[in-house]
Amino acid sequence: MPTYLPPAAALPAHPEHQRVEAARALLQVVAKGRTTDQLVSGLSTPLAGEMLFGALRHYYSLAQSLEPLLSRPIRDRDQDLWCLLIVGAYQLHYLRIPDHAAVHATVSACAALGKPWARGFVNGVLRSLQRGPKPSFDAAQAHPDWFADLIRAEMPRQADAVLQGNQSRAPMSLRVNTTRIDPADYGRALSEAGIESQAGLVAEQLILDQPVARHTLPGYADGLVSIQDAGAGFAPQLLAPQCGARLLDACAAPGGKLFHLLERCPDLDAVALDVAPARVAHLRDEAGRLGHRASILEADATTLEWWDGTPFHAVLLDAPCTGSGTLRRHPEMKLLRGADDLAPNAERQAKLLSSVWHTLRPGGKLLYCTCSLFSAENDAVIEEFLANTADARASAFVLPAGLSTRHGWQLTPADWRTDGFYYALLSKD
Numbered sequence: 001m002p003t004y005l006p007p008a009a010a011l012p013a014h015p016e017h018q019r020v021e022a023a024r025a026l027l028q029v030v031a032k033g034r035t036t037d038q039l040v041s042g043l044s045t046p047l048a049g050e051m052l053f054g055a056l057r058h059y060y061s062l063a064q065s066l067e068p069l070l071s072r073p074i075r076d077r078d079q080d081l082w083c084l085l086i087v088g089a090y091q092l093h094y095l096r097i098p099d100h101a102a103v104h105a106t107v108s109a110c111a112a113l114g115k116p117w118a119r120g121f122v123n124g125v126l127r128s129l130q131r132g133p134k135p136s137f138d139a140a141q142a143h144p145d146w147f148a149d150l151i152r153a154e155m156p157r158q159a160d161a162v163l164q165g166n167q168s169r170a171p172m173s174l175r176v177n178t179t180r181i182d183p184a185d186y187g188r189a190l191s192e193a194g195i196e197s198q199a200g201l202v203a204e205q206l207i208l209d210q211p212v213a214r215h216t217l218p219g220y221a222d223g224l225v226s227i228q229d230a231g232a233g234f235a236p237q238l239l240a241p242q243c244g245a246r247l248l249d250a251c252a253a254p255g256g257k258l259f260h261l262l263e264r265c266p267d268l269d270a271v272a273l274d275v276a277p278a279r280v281a282h283l284r285d286e287a288g289r290l291g292h293r294a295s296i297l298e299a300d301a302t303t304l305e306w307w308d309g310t311p312f313h314a315v316l317l318d319a320p321c322t323g324s325g326t327l328r329r330h331p332e333m334k335l336l337r338g339a340d341d342l343a344p345n346a347e348r349q350a351k352l353l354s355s356v357w358h359t360l361r362p363g364g365k366l367l368y369c370t371c372s373l374f375s376a377e378n379d380a381v382i383e384e385f386l387a388n389t390a391d392a393r394a395s396a397f398v399l400p401a402g403l404s405t406r407h408g409w410q411l412t413p414a415d416w417r418t419d420g421f422y423y424a425l426l427s428k429d
């Protein structure tokens with residue numbers, strides 16, 4: 001999978017600094033559990049970003065190719081060198097930078113990491129890697145075993161395509177704010193700005209041929225458009241609240257689905273909750289940018305303390321989950337999440353679902369969704385809820401991509417347009 005090819009003249013005078021930035025950021029993921037969202041601002045060039053994301057995307061297979069070349073395990077205090085080797089191996093296997101330049105810049109990074117004594121070691125390992133046969137790893141080997149095994153067990157026919165999809169780059173998808181501009185007019189504005197796009201899966205979506213910086217999107221600051229994965233765009237058509245209806249979004253931040261619903265029906269009487277203060281602040285900022293009205297509360301949806309007792313016609317529960325459907329955008333989740341996250345997540349999802357169910361009026365609809373690929377967070381949660389809730393029914397529906405499940409619908413990154421999302425639509429007797 002050859003990728004980034006920076007023109008030689010575009011490389012900064014000290015290319016080792018980009019390797020240092022990528023290795024240090026990778027160490028923050030490996031050792032401190034930090035996410036790429038928290039780290040990208042510390043990367044000064046696109047190449048440093050490419051090396052970080054690529055090293056994370058291929059971490060497990062890069063580690064497999066390096067481990068046989070180490071005579072002994074790397075000490076805990078030298079994990080920065082391990083991360084530098086991963087960054088070096090990524091360049092040799094996946095980037096079209098000449099091998100000698102990649103090795104030279106990576107070895108030079110040892111001094112910048114404060115470990116000049118490691119130059120010979122890093123040079124030796126990377127030269128051995130360079131001399132050896134180019135490994136051909138399949139997509140499954142770029143995942144932790146538990147992840148690949150579970151995907152194969154749960155979606156045997158789609159597994160290879162899903163795992164391959166996880167290794168690809170997600171397209172940049174936009175949701176046009178139809179209260180401000182028609183999607184076709186916005187498509188023309190993009191084209192005039194030299195940004196080509198194609199239609200997405202729902203009317204308001206445009207998928208860009210090439211990703212661009214957010215600030216270059218016409219009218220972004222004025223709220224004409226938002227960035228949102230195409231698979232996240234089905235809440236309005238599934239929940240389909242009547243205009244003027246009372247809507248609860250129980251886990252709302254950063255607000256993609258809430259604002260999409262409000263763009264279809266600006267006079268919804270919307271209440272939006274989120275438990276995380278910083279995310280609530282962001283939600284309020286986004287409502288301001290887009291010009292939407294909602295009652296935004298910092299509250300825990302597993303309780304009803306925030307509720308004034310007036311029932312909702314429609315409830316959206318976009319539950320916190322492993323994010324296993326979003327590895328294309330967040331490859332660090334392969335390192336940060338494990339199989340043992342599934343049970344506690346499922347417990348929290350079940351608690352959220354049974355709590356917000358009380359706020360739904362009879363005849364109302366609840367849309368449950370996650371960005372997970374795993375049944376434990378999806379169908380299994382709904383299955384248990386239906387078994388324990390006499391007045392709940394699941395409705396069947398069909399989406400234009402993905403696959404039907406027992407109680408809902410699963411989108412997967414096997415379709416290049418979408419991340420992995422799960423939707424289930426419940427109605428109350």
Ligand SMILES: C[S@@+](CC[C@H](N)C(=O)[O-])C[C@H]1O[C@@H](n2cnc3c(N)ncnc32)[C@H](O)[C@@H]1O
Binds near residue numbers: 252255301302
């Ligand atoms: C998957 S995100 C929601 C994405 C959002 N619906 C969108 O479309 O942009 C899940 C959100 O749930 C919030 N959350 C987690 N536990 C919660 C709880 N007990 N009550 C309310 N919000 C919660 C998280 O802070 C996070 O912002």
